Amino acid sequence: MNKRQQEHYQARQYKNLSQKNRGMRFETLIEGMCQNYQAKNIALIQKIPTHVGAENINGRLANAHFKKKSTVDFTGMLRGGLSVAFEAKECTSNTSFPLKNIKQHQLDYLRMHDLLGGCSFILIHFTNLNQIFRVEYKELEKMIQECIENKRKSIPIGRFAKISAGCNLVKMRHGYPDFMEAMN
Template sequence: MSQGKRGKALENMIEHTNSVYRSKGLALVHKEPTPWNVNYNPKKRVNIAFPEKKGTVDFEGVSKGRSIAFDAKTTENKTSFPLKNIADHQINYLRDHQKQEGFSFIIVEFAKSQERFLLTFDQLHSWWVEMFRGGRKSIPYQYFKENCKQIRSRNGVAVDYLEHIS
């Protein structure tokens, strides 16, 4: 399965989760669409489409009066999460969001084990900075097991991330 399809499956589960949260009055979180520029050529059947600009993150919203912003990432790697899966503009957006008192994080899914973890922005940022100082270019799976909250399915919620947001 391609990276895009794996990521889309996780996004779909989160979108379902967000629908449940909304119906229960727990949160209002929506998927941020990527703006596309489409060039139409009336003489040809082929149209060209490309992203208009870099997006922010996958999801934004509010829960219990607190703004939340996060991205969802999936990896096939069993032993670590590659930091190359995160773009500079995503780091910048999550940092700016957190500076405004929002809660910024990433949901990381290890596809083979079907495990999902909530990686806070502070945790992510420390690994990001170390990478640019010549450190690891990935976060070990063991770090997630020992330092991150595991996101489980419960109470009819596929990816219950809200239980870890204070």
């Protein structure tokens, strides 16, 4: 299967998934790339589990809830000792990325991680456009500030298309998003 056929196949698979499962699928693709990085001694990056509490009544699961707010989706270390932390988001819009998709506690974590010298970013997958962008925390902060100043509730897709040092298009490598290449 050539690259174009593989991308077309993946796009068709996404259309058959619910929004929740799309996010899980995206995270699974990221985990696959993280395994590749680990095998090549480039980085050790792992998915952070979400803490879920279960309520049992008469031996049956009656309710499940989040025990506490999570930090970010992935953390780890790059070769050379640089700490990395990032959030993975998906959206089906063709025109913008809603700010409501990023929670304040996630921004706070990325801000602190960046302040302490770590590599902090967000991966945003526009599923209908089949594009993934890697946005460094400082660039994301600028984008959010621009939205506030312009009274917008979402970041326009055109803002991501302005590829810069802080915002890069992520290429697929062997079916996985190569977000480390976008760092160079």
